Amino acid sequence: MLATILIIVYIIIGLIIVVSLLLNGVRPSKTLAWLLAIFTIPIGGVLLYLLLGRNRRKSKLFSLQRDLWERNYPPDGTDTVKISEYNKKISNLIYKTSKCPVTEHNKLTVLKDGRNTFESIFEALESAKEHIHLQYYIYEDGILAEKLLEIFERKVAENVTIRVLYDGIGSYSLSREYLNRLRKCNVEVAQFLPFRFGKFLSSLNYRNHRKIIVVDNKIGFIGGINISDKYLKGDPHLGKWHDTHLRIEGEAVDYLNGLFITDWYLASNKKVDTAPFQIKKTEKKETPMQIVPSGPDDDFAAIEQVYFSIMNNAKEYVYITNPYVIPNHAILQSMQTAALSGVDVRLLMSSSTDIKLVDWCVRSYYESYLKAGIKVYLYPDGFLHSKVMLCDDKIASIGTANLDNRSLQQNYEANAIVYDATLCKQMKTDFLQDCSKSIMLDDYQIFSNRPWTHKLIEGTAKLLSPIL
CATH class of the missing domain: 1.10.1200 (Non-ribosomal Peptide Synthetase Peptidyl Carrier Protein; Chain A)
Incomplete structure (x- = not known):
């Protein structure tokens, strides 16, 4: 019974x-x-x-406060900055999905690898006069964490307000002792969707993967680098970690700050007074760009749509650097369609990843790429963690989002979309140099004849691609 x-x-x-x-x-x-x-x-x-x-786009976990985006711009903000017709479709798409307009009073610096990035970050933090907002998916104990704490203690003594936001799963190893030291020196700390039994089913799968720093609403950082000593000392299994970050000075920083404030409210239930934050413009118009956020409770998968649109609009080339390329049907189709149409499509990935199951899943798509004429390069010197997309010397995307379902559908992510030929060419040169050091998979017939045991493992791992 x-x-x-x-x-x-x-x-x-x-x-x-x-x-x-x-x-x-x-x-x-x-x-x-x-x-x-x-x-x-x-x-x-x-x-x-x-x-x-569960579909978070229908049952919203959190609704973004759109006034944070619109308070300094008119409703037709995309028309206030003149950009090329080539870039217009992308900029309109971003504005309609996120309300982030194109801004042009920006000075950008591309930062490669951990040492260069953290030198620039520490310099910016030392210059803080009003506030520091720091948000990371992975924040680990170690040399970098201690250096940050040292700076925080000094800046708090100078009456700088500091807020630190970390993800409850990505930063699970962050010690309670370190967090207590942060609070003891009057740093405000919040944890994004902590790992708690009562909320286990509703929150475990939705993580905040953003890496954002804002200093005085004047200097901002975004990209793939986390607070981890792997970027200084390497990894015993994978070797040196390589990554790409972006330093922004100018009005686009206001949108990074708005992202932080909304995430801070969700994590801490504390509202931040935005009145003191004034947009810091550079003296001249330099680099047009947009910030594009994406999350599981937005109406549209904004970053996925941007990736899709960039590849569909490409005329000459699309170069992608990403550690976790596990494409859904739409992304795979757009890559294959571009390549079959004569666009030079290249994927630069690590020869191995930090998670073996993910490694096999990533490899399961190689045959589909090669069959369509997509060039695949495997970087052998350490772990390549950058999330970069370049197109036609016109558009560069630098941010936190991987090309997998987790980043495009389930995580809170943020990318910077830059419309600047000089920066694109600089990054393209760097991309091609990395390709020259890599192993190229260029023969579909040879690769398709790999051992059946490899195909079986890849096929099994591929079944899990929607949740990886």
């Missing part, structure tokens, strides 16, 4: 989930996959759906 009741309850729960899937407009293939899981995996199917399957 009890077993019958449990079966009936399980079926009712399953039917409720089916109705939810239909109401939320999920793709038929995804609906069928979840139906299969729910009705063939007792208990586990429902738990997996609650953990991984």
